[in-house]
Amino acid sequence: MGLVAEFEIDCDALPLTGVAAAVPEATVVLQLQFNHGPRPMFLVTVTDGPKQAVEQAFDDAYDVAEWSLVGTAGATRRYQARPALSFEAQLGDAIDDLGELEALARADAIIERIEVQKDGWRQTGWFADREEFGAFSSFWQHHAGFRLCRLTHDGESESSGSGLTDCQQEALRIAYERGYFEIPRRTSLEEIATELGISPSSASERLRRAQTQLVEETVAPTWPPLPD
Template identity: 50%
Template sequence: MALRAEYEIGCDALPLVDVAASVPDADIELAISPGMSERPRFTAHVRGSDETVAAVEAEFQRTPFVGEYTLVVRDDEASRYSIRPGTSMAEQLGDHLDDLDDLRALYETPTHIERIRATPTGWVQSGRFADRAAFDELRTFWQRNVPFRLRKLTRVGDDADDRFAGAGGDSNGDSLTGPQHDAVRTAYEMGYFEIPRTASLEDVAAELGISASSCSERLRRAQTHLVETHVEAEPRPVEQSR
């Protein structure tokens, strides 16, 4: 089953993250030319006020990543630039990733990156994956190297509106019920699943407007459903009587 995912990659060494940090009002979307050469050409769509766009151009001249940039078109929607990198992949990311060959291999798998947005802390990417294994390979690589946060994972197909990793609606297939999804998402965003926790069960329940016992039940049911759906079960050992 093909999947579409949206996720955050927390790495300030990624291209143009420093520009986004210097001009936080700018909306910067990127596209990378096909192939994973050492210096692939980038296209940047910059949205914002005239002052914001001018500030981005000034940062283009400062950041080592931009060796040369050309304004392709400017209209009411966005200013589009073609960027020739001034640094190689190894120079840009080598100190932050454990294996650049693994990164190159990732984008030779059945993966299509549909959208990249540079933010002050990293990239937000949206992509289409041939199956769960292709997505898990990408997720595992980034989690091994930098902070990674999954925003949304959906199936692509006849039931494309159904969430793969939990959503509102019914509980058919892989999806959670609406209340279960809200509970898991709220708990995640508040830090309930962090180590150590930054929010208690009571905090999550108060945010949802329910009792702590109801919140606990929703989270347990959701976790049980996700494990049963996405984790291959192994036979349980038979306990020997003593």
């Protein structure tokens, strides 16, 4: 089963971070158009932020050679920009082995959204399995800051920002409020299961999955990769 991940990469060498820093009130979403040769064109959607300030930021950006306004819809504007630098020139000082980055681009993964921030990118992506996501997260942990915001299996219901399904959140909340995690416990697994309307074995599995999810989101991304 595939995984859906939302995460932040803390690396201000990534494209267009200077634009996001110059206009912090704007939301800057980037698409890379890889059908434009070795330097993929930037398709940039900007929501909010003064138009003049945004376009001045494009003018001042060291990594933008030229840009054009494609269209406007209310507070949203779409731009196309030609990069001034290759990925090698842009990221060479931040990443030791760009070959690894190129390998990631060929992985079984789809990056669905890139929101540019002043100190890096916030991305949402689909990954074929934990091995593919592990390679991706390990690369960025080694070369930059990496923070996992949400990780779910595809097809699961999810609660934005936590990575837990609604059922997992409910189980954790009831277990916590009833004192299941206290020492000594003030309630039993059977009582938790009764309140949830499920069997004790199902309640136990739900709690374990929720706890595993929280570890993956908070602790696991900070661990260094295990040695081979």
